[in-house]
Amino acid sequence: MPDGGAAPRRDDRSFEDYVADRGMTLLRTAVFLTGDRQAGEDLLQDVLLRVYRRWRHIDDPDSYLRRSLANGAVSRARRRLTARENLVDWDDPDVDDPAGPADEAAQATDRHDLLAALRQLTARQRAVIVLRYFGDLPEAQIAAELGCAPSSVKTHTARGLLRLRALLGPGAPALPPLSPSPKGATA
Numbered sequence: 001m002p003d004g005g006a007a008p009r010r011d012d013r014s015f016e017d018y019v020a021d022r023g024m025t026l027l028r029t030a031v032f033l034t035g036d037r038q039a040g041e042d043l044l045q046d047v048l049l050r051v052y053r054r055w056r057h058i059d060d061p062d063s064y065l066r067r068s069l070a071n072g073a074v075s076r077a078r079r080r081l082t083a084r085e086n087l088v089d090w091d092d093p094d095v096d097d098p099a100g101p102a103d104e105a106a107q108a109t110d111r112h113d114l115l116a117a118l119r120q121l122t123a124r125q126r127a128v129i130v131l132r133y134f135g136d137l138p139e140a141q142i143a144a145e146l147g148c149a150p151s152s153v154k155t156h157t158a159r160g161l162l163r164l165r166a167l168l169g170p171g172a173p174a175l176p177p178l179s180p181s182p183k184g185a186t187a
Contacts, residue, residue: 033073067145077123117167125160
């Protein structure tokens, strides 16, 4: 341990407190990873059940849960390659809505289009895009959480963003640059 002390005590109460504190963020991540509110809830519930069993042994719950959500979403996508998913109900107040009422219609359309485009990415590209841009994680942490090399994260990010740009077209909201590093060449 960095502070030289004992590991924090993890018990049922700490798990409940953690889920109460981080539940909406985890749900939002799960919804974006699956592309569907109900599938996101199911994924989060499955992951929380598995995490609860190991709760006392988890050192970094945020990282562990993000990795579990991403891996679970990839596994679900593999099992359901032919199944179509429903759109998220963006009118649901439980899904993060940072916009004011003046821009709700435009933002709802943008969300609808973005979610539809995200569903057309491969499961791994979608996981990397969601963790990078919605979870605001650095590439190295995404690589660690997905169990792949940082170069794979960069590849999935670049291919995912290119695919999103192609799917969303020229009138779409701005997407992040293809090459986030200062050394990056083109966009």
